[in-house]
Amino acid sequence: MATFTNDLEHFDDLLTCTICLETFIVPKYLPCLHTFCESCIKTYIVSSTEKDNQSEGFKCPVCRKFVSYVNRPDKPEAWASSLPMNHFVRSMLDKRSIQRSEKLCNSCQFNDKTKKAISWCTSCEEAFCEQCDECHKSFKISAKHKLISIKEIQSGGFDLKTSEVLSCEEHHEKIVEVYCVDHSKPCCTLCATLSHRKCENVISIENAAKGIKQAKLTTSLVTKLDERNKEFHQIIENRKDSMTKFETISENIIQEVSTLKMAAIVHLQKLEEQIKVEVASSKKRFFMKCTDELNTFSSYKSTSANWHSVLKGSIEHGSDQQCLMEVNKIGPKMSIVEKEMAEEMKKMKNITFKFVPSELIEKFKSNVKSFGCLNIIEDQFSSMLPVMGIRQRVNFHSGDIKILHRINAAENSQTSAIFIGDHLVITSFITCNVGKYSLDGKYIDSLALEKYPNDITQVDQCQVAIAIYSRNKIVFVDITKMKLLRTLDLQDITIYGLCCVEGNNLIISSRSNLTWVDSSGKKVKQKSTSGCSYFVSKSETKHYVYGEGDNSISCLEGDTVKFMYTSEQLSHPRGIGIDFEGNIYIAGQSSKNIHQITNDGKLIRIIPVNTFGIIHPWTIRFAPNSNKFVVTCSFSGKVILCEIS
Incomplete structure (x- = not known):
């Protein structure tokens, strides 16, 4: 019979502090999920804040992510104690010490004594020696606790679960007890009282965690982490190979220069030194750039590998609740890392150079001023950030547009559509419903809505927000179950278009205004426009694009109009x-065309929509990280699924 500890030895890296390289003592974790001994991270925080003269936070020792402690009254010496305990790692350590017969009595340790443990209390999650075991059984408060023999656990007769004590991310001293389905967030009772009291779907953490290990969300995240780790590895190896090749090229150029030098040693000594300096300078600049990129993606890989190890560890050895916690921690952070990675790769270039000797080298005394020149050659970095795969190379500027499917979503109705996973989700203004279709155009399911649904935006993996135009409401729908989750009533805000931004906040467009609201419907800020601001979209670089009058659109960066x-x-x-390259596509309803422009506002081409079989285009949206897009019509109810080759 296999014991519960069979695979624990494979997780030594997960149980080792990367600062002291020893097994964790009081494991505490940072927001990036890297874990350290409390004493180690305390020493690191104090030294790094003193070194950098930084009183507002510190950088993670592994991934260099900044941990903010702005406006905290306590000193850096106290920051480590305020970090949350990694209960999962602590439970794994208990398991391993039991397996190795190293587990000591927890009660005796409080009195600075060391006695070998003989039993484990499943209620207190502590180990006891023979004497403490008898005392534990004799106390009224603990008399009914279940005590398991350490030997029985080691033999596999009892499957020791990891700790189900889960600290709340907002209130570290509180324990997670409930789960808000509306916000996909585990929380303590204090969080539930303060932040989720108006939410309709708040359930126990136990019920929320049922089946999480086998859930598609978990398996998809494991798959995504696997693929990201492969991508990080490929990028790092590419940078290493580039540096090696550059070294070889540099050496060859120096050799070529030296050969030429021998033919005219006296006159060319000065020029030789000049070209060496130029080569060394170019190599230094390139190496510095490559080293920065190498460090950046090594950091990403370290973070991703740590998340992967934590998630696999929680799947194989953690409780359902712990696995849910890890999924909820890692999933949003993975999305942020993907966006950061995409931005970094847009900046990356593959560079080489070659030496071009002067044609007049034989007449150098009278004609030659230098050995030649270095031609630095750059081409676009080949790897693109994938989502469940590698992005295709697409000629967005002049590629042919192919119609994949035509969907008659409604009769004589304007429609709005969006890609959610492997589905196309379509709202119909006249028939007042939201429909779910497969990507081959087949109808799957629908849900009736209030009058009149006008636009749709994605909130998370399975949740969308839909604008109800006539009622000034926003409804949230679970697309997986086709179930209404909750409603936001915004009586003082006219609602036309929607765009979800960070933290599940929303931008509402309404002809001549853009209004930012938080997830509870509270107005954050508002911006006036010149009209025709029926829809608003967000780019990967956090720019907002919206209609600005009858013939224009504007791109907003922060509070400034970029163009x-x-x-x-x-x-x-x-x-x-x-x-995904940042090109912008504008549906001209009355001009019956689509204007394609660059991310800095330069026209690429104008696409007539009669080729799609519609007259008045209404919405246009791309599938994430894909060349596929969907165009809807303002009158016919037709939805056209296309791709750019």
Whole structure:
């Protein structure tokens, strides 16, 4: 019979502090999920804050992510004690010490004594020696606790579960007891009282965690982490190979220069030194750039590998609740890392150079001023950030547009559509419903809504928000179950288009205003526009694009307009799509075309929509990290699924 500890030895890295390289003592974790001994991270925090003269936080020793302690009254010496305990790691340590017969009595340790443990209390999650075992049984408060023999656990007769004590991320001293389905967030009773009292779907953490290890969300995240680790490895190896090749090229150039030098040693000594300096300088700049990129992606890989190890560890040895906690911690952070990684790779270039000797080298005394020149050659870094696969190379600027499927979602109705996972989700203004279709255009399911649903945006993996135009409401729907989750009533805000941003906040577009609201519907800020702001979209670089009058759109960066695009051939801009390279697509409802522009507002091409079989385009949206997009119509109810080759 296999024991519960069979695979624990494979998780030594997970149980080792990366600062002291010893087994964890009081494991505490940072927001990036890297874990350290409390004493180790305390020493590190104090030294790093003194070294950097930084009183607002510190950087993680592994991934260099900044941990903010702005406005905290306590000194850096106290920051480590405020970090949350990694109960999962502590439970794994208990398991391993029991397996190795190293477990000491917890009660005796409090009195600075060391006695070997003979039993384990499943209620207190502590080990006891023979004397403490008898005392534990004799106390009224613990008399009914279940005590298991250490030998029985070692033999596999009892499956020792990891700790189900889960600390709340917001209130570290509190224990997670409930789960808000509306916000996909585990929380303590204090969180539930303060932040989720108006939420309709708050359930126990036990019920929420049922089946989480086999859930698609968990398996998909494991798969995504596997793929990201492979991608990080490929990028790091690419940078190492580039450095090696650059070293070889540099050496070859130096050799070529030296050969030429021998033919004219006296006159060319000075020029030789000049070219050496130029080569060394170019190599230094390139190596510095590659080293920065190497460090960046090594950091990403370390973070991803740690998350992967934590998640696999929680799946194989953790409780359902612990696994749920890890999934909820890692999933959003993975999305942030993907966006950061995408931005980093856009900046990356593969560089080489070659030496071009002067044609007049034989006449160097009278004609030659230098050995030659270095041609630095750059091409776009080949790897693109994937989502469940590698992004295809797509010629967005001039590629052919192919129609994949035509869907008659409604009769004589304007529609809005969005990609959610492997489905296309479509709202119908007149028939007042939201429908779910497969990507081959087949109807799957629908849900009736209030009058009149006008736009849709993705909130998380399975949840969408839908604008109800006539009632000034936003409804949230679980697309997996096709179930209404909750409703936000925004009586003082006209609602037309929607865009979900960080923290599940929303931007609402309403003809001549953009309004930012938080997840509870509270107005955060508002911006006036010149009109025609029926829809708003967000790019991967956090720019917001919206209609700005009858013939224009604007791109907003923070509170500043980055650019405005205006064309007489654009009339009544409506839906706005953005591909993964940042190109912007504007649906001209009255001009009956789609304007494709660059991310800095330069026209690429104008696409007539009669080729799609519609007359008045309404919305246009791209599938994440894909060349596929969908166009809807303002009158016919047709939805056209396309791709750019």
